[in-house]
Amino acid sequence: MTAPITAASLALDGGVLAAEDAAPEVAFVPSRGFWGHVGHRLVRDPVAMAAGAMILIVVLIALFAPWITPMDPYKGSMLRRLRHVGDATYWLGSDELGRDMISRLMLGSRLSLFIGVTPVLIAFVIGSGIGILAGYVGGWTNTILMRTIDVFFAFPSVLLAIALSGALGAGIFNSIVSLTCVFVPQIARVAESVTTGIRRRDYIDAAKLSGASALTIMRVQVLGNVVGPIFVYATSLISVSMILASGLSFLGLGVRPPEPEWGLMLNTLRTAIYVNPVVAALPGVCIFVVSIAFNLFSDGLRAAMEIRQ
Amino acid sequence: MLLYTLKRLVYATPVAFGVSIVCFLLVHLAPGDPLSAILPADATQATIDEMRAAYGFDKPLPVQYLIWLWHVLHGDLGISIATGRPVLGEVSRAVVNSLILASVATVIGFTFGTLFGFVAGYHRNSLADRAASALSVFGVSVPHYWLGMVLVIVFSATLGWLPPTGAGPDGSGNWRPDFDHLRYLILPAVTMSVIPMGIIARTVRALVADILSQDFVEALRAKGMDERGVFRHVVRNAAPTALAIMGLQLGYLLGGSILVETVFAWPGTGFLLNAAIFQRDLPLLQGSILVLAMFFVLLNLLVDVMQTALDPRIERA
Numbered sequence: 001m002t003a004p005i006t007a008a009s010l011a012l013d014g015g016v017l018a019a020e021d022a023a024p025e026v027a028f029v030p031s032r033g034f035w036g037h038v039g040h041r042l043v044r045d046p047v048a049m050a051a052g053a054m055i056l057i058v059v060l061i062a063l064f065a066p067w068i069t070p071m072d073p074y075k076g077s078m079l080r081r082l083r084h085v086g087d088a089t090y091w092l093g094s095d096e097l098g099r100d101m102i103s104r105l106m107l108g109s110r111l112s113l114f115i116g117v118t119p120v121l122i123a124f125v126i127g128s129g130i131g132i133l134a135g136y137v138g139g140w141t142n143t144i145l146m147r148t149i150d151v152f153f154a155f156p157s158v159l160l161a162i163a164l165s166g167a168l169g170a171g172i173f174n175s176i177v178s179l180t181c182v183f184v185p186q187i188a189r190v191a192e193s194v195t196t197g198i199r200r201r202d203y204i205d206a207a208k209l210s211g212a213s214a215l216t217i218m219r220v221q222v223l224g225n226v227v228g229p230i231f232v233y234a235t236s237l238i239s240v241s242m243i244l245a246s247g248l249s250f251l252g253l254g255v256r257p258p259e260p261e262w263g264l265m266l267n268t269l270r271t272a273i274y275v276n277p278v279v280a281a282l283p284g285v286c287i288f289v290v291s292i293a294f295n296l297f298s299d300g301l302r303a304a305m306e307i308r309q
Numbered sequence: 310m311l312l313y314t315l316k317r318l319v320y321a322t323p324v325a326f327g328v329s330i331v332c333f334l335l336v337h338l339a340p341g342d343p344l345s346a347i348l349p350a351d352a353t354q355a356t357i358d359e360m361r362a363a364y365g366f367d368k369p370l371p372v373q374y375l376i377w378l379w380h381v382l383h384g385d386l387g388i389s390i391a392t393g394r395p396v397l398g399e400v401s402r403a404v405v406n407s408l409i410l411a412s413v414a415t416v417i418g419f420t421f422g423t424l425f426g427f428v429a430g431y432h433r434n435s436l437a438d439r440a441a442s443a444l445s446v447f448g449v450s451v452p453h454y455w456l457g458m459v460l461v462i463v464f465s466a467t468l469g470w471l472p473p474t475g476a477g478p479d480g481s482g483n484w485r486p487d488f489d490h491l492r493y494l495i496l497p498a499v500t501m502s503v504i505p506m507g508i509i510a511r512t513v514r515a516l517v518a519d520i521l522s523q524d525f526v527e528a529l530r531a532k533g534m535d536e537r538g539v540f541r542h543v544v545r546n547a548a549p550t551a552l553a554i555m556g557l558q559l560g561y562l563l564g565g566s567i568l569v570e571t572v573f574a575w576p577g578t579g580f581l582l583n584a585a586i587f588q589r590d591l592p593l594l595q596g597s598i599l600v601l602a603m604f605f606v607l608l609n610l611l612v613d614v615m616q617t618a619l620d621p622r623i624e625r626a
């Protein structure tokens with residue numbers, strides 16, 4: 001199975017070598033390649049870079065949270081409840097059980113990022129698989145797969161997420177499962193349309209003629225050419241996913257207390273909006289900032305990838 | 310046109326069936342017996358069997374589906390486990406309330422969205438354009454349940470201008486079109502309008518910019534048409550797509566209102582769903598989701614047909 005591939009890639013290499021031989025006096029300039037160009041353009045986009053930096057900071061906080069929180073995020077105090085922002089001990093105030101807000105927000109980034117990003121990652125793998133299969137094989141396989149996908153499109157995403165998590169019951173695992181089910185159809189549809197767009201290209205025919213099996217073509221030629229657009233689309237879903245995942249926790253369907261998670265914290269602090277409105281709104285600020293950062297970064301990535309046109 | 314409508318209808322039928330299967334299976338996704346919520350913990354096996362037979366849970370799954378579908382097609386969505394009342398009645402009352410909220414939110418979103426979109430599309434790269442872009446990013450990035458809370462904090466808790474929760478002064482679940490009830494509608498409607506506002510602003514901006522760059526606009530100006538006349542042409546060309554997006558947004562808001570309705574205790578479908586989930590009232594959950602999803606399928610159909618009617622250039626397969 002590997003022999004034809006080697007032959008094909010050798011032929012390709014041969015072609016490149018022959019071209020170089022024809023013009024030996026030109027100094028060899030290594031091409032950046034597609035992703036190199038994308039990276040180069042992305043770095044020059046100040047908005048995307050700022051958004052990327054924001055995401056990086058939050059990810060670093062999430063990674064090191066247990067070691068860098070100023071106080072114990074679980075330790076409450078009945079005497080020091082709902083302290084205001086700017087308090088000498090509690091820099092960002094304290095919550096309804098007297099727990100330090102900044103520590104809980106820092107630790108909360110772990111679960112919020114985890115339950116927001118994981119569904120998109122899983123859906124990216126499953127959805128791309130389904131979409132590439134449907135797009136490349138075509139025919140009845142395509143019809144059956146894509147009509148099934150259409151059924152899930154008949155549900156608005158928020159409704160589907162809540163319906164599934166409501167039926168499955170509360171919990172982190174269940175909320176990740178239901179959000180994955182929301183995003184698989186969306187990613188599969190994009191993957192299918194991108195794959196259908198390239199399946200008649202010459203290089204696919206060339207690979208077929210070289211004797212490569214359908215599976216190999218899908219893995220090498222198709223995947224290599226469609227993964228970029230699908231990935232960009234998937235990154236644009238992370239923001240929605242973060243909002244929905246925290247939304248499920250906000251409803252009481254995701255993370256359970258006393259674990260800190262932004263959506264859940266927002267819910268428990270709702271009772272405090274008359275006493276300490278600023279502290280009550282803080283977890284939402286975190287969700288908003290991360291969500292907007294993912295959106296702007298994804299926009300920048302998409303703009304940077306429009307080189308081919 | 311008629312042919313297209315029929316084709317579209319034929320295409321929607323299998324989707325509607327698929328939706329009904331998903332809704333039916335939702336109950337069976339749930340861990341444990343669907344009856345565990347109403348049976349006492351010490352129920353004897355005989356009681357359990359009797360209840361299972363009464364609700365039809367003793368039959369094979371496909372048979373259960375067909376019986377359920379038969380009832381649904383006759384307008385019977387079952388009996389709510391928590392209240393003992395027919396699900397259809399509960400859902401229709403809630404749907405009316407949600408529809409009021411979602412429609413008002415869509416109108417607000419559409420009005421301001423098109424306004425920003427037009428200004429931005431006409432004056433590209435201006436300050437207004439940047440404001441419109443910022444608005445659209447804000448609209449899709451803001452967690453709307455948090456925005457609702459912030460609005461309550463500002464306009465109810467701090468300023469005391471508007472009521473924080475509920476649908477009316479008497480605490481009843483029925484909304485009436487008078488001033489007192491209108492005050493209760495403002496905050497949730499504004500909260501919900503932000504998403505369609507952003508999306509519509511972004512779409513209209515792109516549409517207007519694209520239309521203005523086309524040759525026919527230049528031709529209109531060349532023959533001496535004033536800007537008002539050109540504007541009318543731009544509106545006519547942008548309308549089908551903009552209206553289609555508005556229609557779809559209404560559907561999304563109706564289905565996605567649960568979080569905002571929870572924040573404002575608005576007695577709509579979202580609130581009903583929330584209650585159904587936490588009381589493990591599975592027939593109510595199933596019924597509400599079925600009604601909302603079917604509404605969305607119908608709305609999609611309407612939007613497609615209307616868009617084709619408005620814009621005869623759209624030739625669809």
